Amino acid sequence: MLNPSLKLNPKIWGDDVEQVPIRKGFGQGLLAAGEADENVVGLCADLTESTQMHLFADKFPNRFIQVGVAEQNLVTIASGMAAMGKIPFCSSYAMFSPGRNWEQIKTTITYNDRKVVIVGSHSGISVGPDGGTHQALEDIALMRVMPNIDVVSPCDAIEAKKVTLALAKTKKPAYLRLVREKTPTITTEETPFEIGKAEIYWMPDVGLAQVGIIVTGGLMHRALLAAKELEAEGIKTKVMNLSSIKPIDSEAIITLAKECKSIVTVEEHQVAGGMGSAVAEVLAQKFPVPVEFIGIQDKFGQSGTPDELVEHYDMGKNSIKEAVKKILTRKV
Amino acid sequence: MSGNKVWNFRICDSSKYPVLLAQGSLLKTTMSFLSEDKIKELAKKANDIRISIIEMLVEAKSGHTAGPLGMADIFTLFYFHVLKHDPKNPTWEDRDRFVLSNGHIAPVLYATMAHAGYFPIEELKTLRKFGTRLQGHPHREYMPWLENSSGPLGSGLSQAGGMALADKIDKKDKDRFIYCFMSDGEMDEGNTWEAIMLAGKHKLRNLIAVVDRNNIQIEGFTEDVMPLEPFHAKWKAFNWHVIEVSGHDFRALNEVVEEAQDIFEKPTVIIAHTIPGKGVKEFERDYKWHGKPPSKEEGEMALKELRNLRF
Numbered sequence: 125m126l127n128p129s130l131k132l133n134p135k136i137w138g139d140d141v142e143q144v145p146i147r148k149g150f151g152q153g154l155l156a157a158g159e160a161d162e163n164v165v166g167l168c169a170d171l172t173e174s175t176q177m178h179l180f181a182d183k184f185p186n187r188f189i190q191v192g193v194a195e196q197n198l199v200t201i202a203s204g205m206a207a208m209g210k211i212p213f214c215s216s217y218a219m220f221s222p223g224r225n226w227e228q229i230k231t232t233i234t235y236n237d238r239k240v241v242i243v244g245s246h247s248g249i250s251v252g253p254d255g256g257t258h259q260a261l262e263d264i265a266l267m268r269v270m271p272n273i274d275v276v277s278p279c280d281a282i283e284a285k286k287v288t289l290a291l292a293k294t295k296k297p298a299y300l301r302l303v304r305e306k307t308p309t310i311t312t313e314e315t316p317f318e319i320g321k322a323e324i325y326w327m328p329d330v331g332l333a334q335v336g337i338i339v340t341g342g343l344m345h346r347a348l349l350a351a352k353e354l355e356a357e358g359i360k361t362k363v364m365n366l367s368s369i370k371p372i373d374s375e376a377i378i379t380l381a382k383e384c385k386s387i388v389t390v391e392e393h394q395v396a397g398g399m400g401s402a403v404a405e406v407l408a409q410k411f412p413v414p415v416e417f418i419g420i421q422d423k424f425g426q427s428g429t430p431d432e433l434v435e436h437y438d439m440g441k442n443s444i445k446e447a448v449k450k451i452l453t454r455k456v
Numbered sequence: 457m458s459g460n461k462v463w464n465f466r467i468c469d470s471s472k473y474p475v476l477l478a479q480g481s482l483l484k485t486t487m488s489f490l491s492e493d494k495i496k497e498l499a500k501k502a503n504d505i506r507i508s509i510i511e512m513l514v515e516a517k518s519g520h521t522a523g524p525l526g527m528a529d530i531f532t533l534f535y536f537h538v539l540k541h542d543p544k545n546p547t548w549e550d551r552d553r554f555v556l557s558n559g560h561i562a563p564v565l566y567a568t569m570a571h572a573g574y575f576p577i578e579e580l581k582t583l584r585k586f587g588t589r590l591q592g593h594p595h596r597e598y599m600p601w602l603e604n605s606s607g608p609l610g611s612g613l614s615q616a617g618g619m620a621l622a623d624k625i626d627k628k629d630k631d632r633f634i635y636c637f638m639s640d641g642e643m644d645e646g647n648t649w650e651a652i653m654l655a656g657k658h659k660l661r662n663l664i665a666v667v668d669r670n671n672i673q674i675e676g677f678t679e680d681v682m683p684l685e686p687f688h689a690k691w692k693a694f695n696w697h698v699i700e701v702s703g704h705d706f707r708a709l710n711e712v713v714e715e716a717q718d719i720f721e722k723p724t725v726i727i728a729h730t731i732p733g734k735g736v737k738e739f740e741r742d743y744k745w746h747g748k749p750p751s752k753e754e755g756e757m758a759l760k761e762l763r764n765l766r767f
Contacts, residue, residue, distance in 0.1 A: 194650040196647040201618040203611075204614065207618070212618075
């Protein structure tokens with residue numbers, strides 16, 4: 125069942141579940157953050173509307189900087205503004221930022237300790253028809269490998285709004301990972317969110333779970349559908365939303381591993397270096413259990429519809445179910 | 457040792473480069489006319505800084521020689537005459553901001569800051585050693601009063617541009633200047649031109665870039681590695697006010713800094729023609745000294761030459 129204490133969207137199971145692009149939540153969150161704090165500024169590299177920064181730019185034209193198609197400048201200008209007390213959010217597609225400007229982010233933001241929020245929209249395979257050049261499948265790895273940065277990948281638009289508001293108040297540099305496609309609304313305004321805290325979204329009605337499923341980002345709905353079907357088949361699971369990949373909620377992950385003795389991770393990202401790797405790093409050191417990784421298996425993307433691509437790269441509902449069944453056979 | 461280089465310094469001639477002068481400076485500055493005595497004092501200070509640079513590089517056994525020696529006069533003028541700063545209160549909110557883009561000339565930054573009173577001169581001997589605050593390339597974590605960490609080239613000007621943009625939004629761009637010291641070699645970087653374009657777009661009036669036009673980079677002369685000329689025209693085409701000057705003439709330098717401060721319509725770049733390795737004849741104008749330190753013997757020779765100078 126859905127965790128009743130989290131006040132998740134009860135209409136989640138229907139075909140008519142509300143669907144909103146995750147990036148839209150960022151746009152609304154930035155607008156609200158801008159209203160709450162006049163030091164919040166927005167910078168964009170010629171993708172204002174598609175990263176949903178236009179809501180902020182229209183309301184606060186004097187606090188919006190259009191840098192043109194120049195992602196290296198995007199983050200380094202932001203660093204300079206942060207040095208003067210501004211709270212810059214800089215948005216582009218994840219493939220270009222942090223895809224193109226990694227060194228600038230390291231030297232001028234994380235190493236330099238300047239509070240900038242890098243917003244990578246259109247991440248993952250679900251960018252779809254634009255093809256492999258535009259599908260950022262490595263950005264979690266690129267960002268989480270650096271010291272002094274938080275990495276957050278919300279599961280729906282409502283959570284994205286909360287994440288944006290939270291990141292406007294922290295002192296640390298941050299990476300906010302967004303998805304282009306419409307994504308089912310899973311949470312509600314009442315659902316708690318805290319940077320660094322994981323939540324169990326699905327749990328057995330009674331008894332212990334046999335497998336823990338840890339999800340980040342836009343695949344959460346598919347994971348919940350898989351969990352529900354598995355329950356009908358007699359397999360009890362827990363589904364964790366790990367939107368904060370860094371700092372990582374080690375305690376919650378270990379608690380889940382102790383209960384389930386097996387973990388399946390689910391993300392729209394290369395399995396090398398992504399959220400699953402981060403989970404495995406925790407488990408290997410603190411409580412080793414078998415892990416199956418749902419994600420891109422060392423391949424580039426290609427054109428297609430988001431659904432076609434998610435299925436082709438084995439990240440859909442059935443793939444998650446298969447991974448759960450497979451890991452049951454691996455449990456010691 | 458210096459070989460067959462041809463130097464063609466285009467010393468600033470303001471009649472040749474028409475300027476957009478505001479009617480009197482609207483910008484606050486602590487600067488004043490340079491008297492003969494003050495120029496002598498600055499020349500002596502620059503020489504002391506060069507001596508420190510040689511001493512620290514010999515001790516560190518690694519680091520860059522040519523750039524720091526070449527920029528010693530300009531650093532001296534800025535830290536002892538131009539900059540609005542307070543070594544005893546380095547995070548003073550109203551200070552000018554000084555951004556060093558080419559962090560590899562850290563020895564001249566550290567030596568100048570030590571001589572200006574930011575930290576003990578004795579500490580210069582720790583350059584590049586384990587546990588030092590004087591990292592091989594400057595790092596704010598170890599020296600919080602630096603405006604930026606730097607080393608990888610090409611991103612200083614955009615950080616300075618971001619500072620100037622913030623000042624523009626806050627209407628503080630008449631209260632202080634944002635200075636960015638850069639190398640000519642790092643003009644190869646795309647990020648630099650992105651920053652130049654943006655500063656021109658936003659007419660960042662309190663942004664002043666100083667380019668160390670010493671014509672060398674690691675692998676040779678800039679014009680061989682990747683030609684920059686027509687350098688002046690390039691900046692101008694990006695809507696900057698451009699001034700050229702000798703990087704070793706305190707009076708001329710001071711005048712062009714004042715001119716840059718008076719330009720109200722756009723950002724200004726001072727292309728400072730410097731002699732790499734300046735002050736030590738054996739090191740001057742030779743790109744081989746870009747990235748290596750003097751040996752003990754070479755250091756002794758250099759120190760003898762510098763210590764024998766009279767002012």
